[in-house]
Amino acid sequence: MSSLWILVLSVFCVTMGQGFDLGPIVRIAQCKIMCIKTHSTDGTCDRSFNPAENICNDCWHNCDSLETQWEATKSICEGDENLRCEGCQTACSYRTTRPEEEYLPSSLPAPTKGPVKLGRYDVAVELHRVGGAWKPYGYYCGLRQPSVRPDNWILVILQDGIRHYSWEEWTPTLESLKDGPLVEATLSWRDVDDQLKRQRDVEQKRFNDRVRQSYLEKYGEKVLVEWRERKDRPIPEEIFRRFFFRRRNEDELQFDMGFRDSYPVFKNQASSVRPTMEKQSYVVSWEPETGGLMGNQVVDTRTAQISLLPGTKYLVRIASNDGPGSFSIEIDTRPKSVQVWRIKKKLENFYPWAAVTGVMSAALVIMMALIVRRVIKSKIVVDEEEV
DSSP, rough: HHHHHHHHHHHTTEEEEEEEOOOOHHHHHHHHHHHHHHHOOSOOOOOTTOOGHHHHHHHHHHHHHHHHHHHGGGGGSSHHHHHOOOOHHHHHHHHHHHHOOOOOOOGGGOOOOHHHHHHOEEEEEEEEEEEEEEEEEEEEEETOOOOOEEEEEEEOOEEEEEEEEEEEOOEEHHHHHEEEEEEEEEETTTHHHHHHHHEEEEEEEEHHHHHHHHHHHHHHHHHHHHHHHHSSSSOOOOHHHHHHHOOGTTTHHHHTTTOTSSOOSSSSHHHHTTOOTOOEEEEEEEEETTOOOOEEESSSSSSEEEEEOOTTEEEEEEEEEBOOOOOOOOEOOOOHHHHHHHHHHHTTTTHHHHHEEEEEEHHHHHHHHHHHHHHHHHHHHHHHHHO
16 A cells, blocks of 8 residues: 555656655655554654664664665564564564655655644654755654754655655745636746745744843843842943844753744755756646546746636646745636636725826816816907907
8 A cells, every 4th residue: 555655646746857756755654654563562663762762773774774775674684583583573674674765855746834733643854954965864764753944854754654844834826827728827836936035034032032032031131130220320231242143152951941843043945955946847736626536737937827617626736856846726617706806806906005196197187187177269269349
């Protein structure tokens, strides 16, 4: 069953260009799921907390080495060494029977917002971008659930599929809808960098507010006491700065105050974490909101036009072979909804200042016409009097 869903989800990616292959990561995680199901007593597979997890822990680590260093480690799957190692047997059994399929990021469903949720037999994989490529940072199960952060991407491998979490929350823009036998929808995603910058700015403000709040809670009383002792004298600038501003050499204070899972300060986040999206191939993916036949279209620009069946609500997203891709937007192709969308679009494109300018211009034209008419009429009256 597990091989079937990998095959089905990866078929439509064959036409895509060479991308980041998630296959080895998925296979390692599936092997670890087998370890948990077969050997774990508490779902952690961690012997540092529970000595009874020794066998599961051995199996857990063998999954990595057998996938990435098969030639060097395949001896543990042979002869007496395999018979003596119960954890090796499970990992070896999976390694010798599992399908080896390419799995591209564009075949993933839409990403999910945090926090990460793990079932008993789910395995999470945390990836960090290193040198422009995503690299596995750690595998987690049970109560050890990673946090969604600006610098990571988290895949959760289930027994029958994959779920993934991304902090980068961007969506395509629906530019137009045209009625017909098929509804033509035009999408664009030229403003991805702007969307992510706004998100980073908001998160940076929240982070600063949390730091400021912690400073208030930890040092506020001391500052007030010193201020009272000085009576009418103002708080010195040095105390004010230490109270409200964080110095570079006080970075470790963030961790002392419980910010290990908080978002870091964004330093050139746009350029260091996410590479430029130019010169990439994208997959525009859509499916009915209630489930059904999926569609996809490969493009190499930041715009696309897709054809949708009328009378259906669709979830549409932009996937990429370089990372998690976009979140989904809803496109409703029912006739009334298309009309409502067009009205809203016109209102969005309506600029009050332009309307005011138009009214003033029209009024000016009318006034000029009245003045000209009055001048002409006066001239006619004068000419008649002279006659």
